[in-house]
Amino acid sequence: MSKLLSALESEEQLSVLMARQPIFSKSQDVVAFELLFRGSDGVSLATLKDEFATFDVVMNTYANIVxxxxxxxxxxxLKVTDKVLLADLLPDLPPSLFSLEILGRSDVSPAFVEKLQELSKKGYRIVLADYDPENPKFTVLLNVIHVLKLDIQKLGLSELPGIIQKLKPYQLDLLADKVETKDEFRQCLEMGFTLYQGYFLSRPVAVKGKKINSNKILLLQLLGELEQENATGVTLEEIAINDPALxxxxxxxxxxxxxxxxxxINSxxxxxxxxxxxxxxxxxxxxxxxxxDGKPNELTRNMLIRGRMCELLAELMGHPNTMNYFIVGLxxxxxxxxDIEMKELLKEVPxxxxxxxxxxxxxxxxxxxxKDVEFYERGQFDQLQGSLEKPLYEVxxxxxxxxxxxxxxxxxxxx
Known part of the structure; x- marks a missing residue:
């Protein structure tokens, strides 16, 4: 058993599965993460209160960004239900690092509204998801919350300007949710959204005839040389000398x-x-x-996470050539x-x-x-197909x- 494998299997396993999804500013910087827990009833939040290890992981890993x-x-x-709030199951968490996301299916009772007002006074930012502008039950919440999520797929891009206009008196931070393409991001930006969530960074904007830039071409040349059986440090340096800065x-x-x-190492x-x-x-x-140029760091970060997680899962499952799993994820x-279609791009990659x-x-x-790594990062834990015990995915x-x-x-x- 490798040293890495031993370390992974000896790592303390949590009683919940967690992933995180970034929330972006207008400049596509990460300004928050949504924590995705196994299950959607909110009961798993109790583990943050009961298990120091889980809280420590959230604070020192999931909330961290470079x-x-x-x-x-x-x-x-953190997604929380009205049952969790009213039963006082919510952990005592630092308001500066945790915002509370309430769900559209909540029973908006006077007691529920009063509890939200109490939490707001403690410094928590309240986020409302699943907003339906046609449902009058949400009106009272608009005076209590700080961030309003608008599902742009469900509400429709064409309907959003009218909805946003009616929301202006409440002076809320509007979050465009389920932004799936760069064009949708651009349209939401023009409408004045403050925050953005979705997989738009992962979608290429195919530009016909677009070429890989020069320093990336040099990297591809190096990769091509590495595929040769007679490749040596000298042959690689003969290519690398064309770009000393790289x-x-x-x-x-x-x-x-x-x-x-x-x-x-000096060469x-x-x-x-x-x-x-x-x-x-x-x-x-x-x-x-x-x-x-022009691509946010979060895209690189997510590629790194995918690559490393593919490699670790392969090692945990005993697959050979785990480096290839790293490459596929990366x-x-x-x-x-x-911004080149994958099929076209792979013609250039050796x-x-x-x-x-x-x-x-x-x-x-x-x-x-x-596929399992993609399921995990989206919080689709029930769709994991691998042979590992579920807690090892979180590790x-x-x-x-x-x-x-x-x-x-x-x-x-x-x-």
Whole structure:
């Protein structure tokens, strides 16, 4: 059993499954995370109160994000039901780091409204989801809440301007929910939404004839060389010398704490001598997935999380060649990064047909693992197909969050 596998299996397992979904500002910076728990009845929130380990994980991993200024904590949205609130099952959580999201199916009784007012006075920001402008029961809540989620798919983009106009007197932060494309994001931006949630970052905007930029082409050339049986550190450096600045950045990241190298590495050939071709391949893939101009860091972060979690799940399930699982997870959103359709993009990337089919069709064990990782990150825990015990998915996800923070810190400091 590998050292990593031993560490994962000995990690304290939580009694809940959790994932997080980012909430973005107008500039596509992450300003909060919605916590996704297994189950939707809110009862699992009690574990935050009863188990210090769960609370500690939320505070130190799920609420953490790396930005240019270093590690930061951002607020987490917690979905809570009226039953949880009225029965005082809500944990005593710091209001600066937790916003409370109430659901549209809540029974909006006088006691419920009074409880929300009490929590608001304590400093909690109240978020209302599932808003229906035709249902009069929500009107009283508009004077209590701070953030209003509008499901743009359900309400319809064409109806939103009229709805927003009627909401103006309440001076709420409006959150566009289920924003699935860049065009929807642009339209919501023009309407004046403050916050955005959805999978729009993961969708490519296909631009006919768009090409991969020059420094990414060099990385693809390096990957192509790595696929050759006679590749050496010298042959890689002959390619890398065409972009000394990129080579310097790669070596700086390789030397960072994220990779725990035994001593400082000063050349690609030196790195290969110490750590081998497979690790060099990993780092080149990492740089291939780093943000293009105009792309938010969150896209790179999510690619890193996916790659690492695919690799960890493969190791936990005993699959061989776990590095290939890492590559599949990492590159699964490369089309969104480059705004080139995946089928076209993969014509340029030197990968085996097995990896390409996993990326295009979710085929084979690698494709199935990628699908599980996507289920997990969306909070669709009941759809997980793998053979692992469910708590191990959370452990792998948690480790992937921490690992991505370390890598993001190294990448941002190398700019």
């Amino acid at each position: 930005k240019a200024g270093g590690n930061q904590k951002v607020p987490c949205y 080579t310097y950045k790669i070596l700086k990241v390789v030397n960072s704490a994220a990779f725990h190298v035994p001593r400082e 690609l050939s030196h790195a290969i001598t110490l750590l081998g071709m497979e690790q060099i391949r990993r780092w080149i893939m990492l740089f291939l997935s780093t943000s293009q 590159l699964s959103q490369l089309d969104a990064m480059f 990968l085996s047909s097995e990896l390409k089919n996993a990326l295009l069709y979710y085929s084979g064990a690698m494709g199935e693992t990628l 792998a996800y948690r480790h992937s969050l921490k690992w991505s923070d370390n890598v993001m810190q190294a990448l941002l400091s190398s700019d």
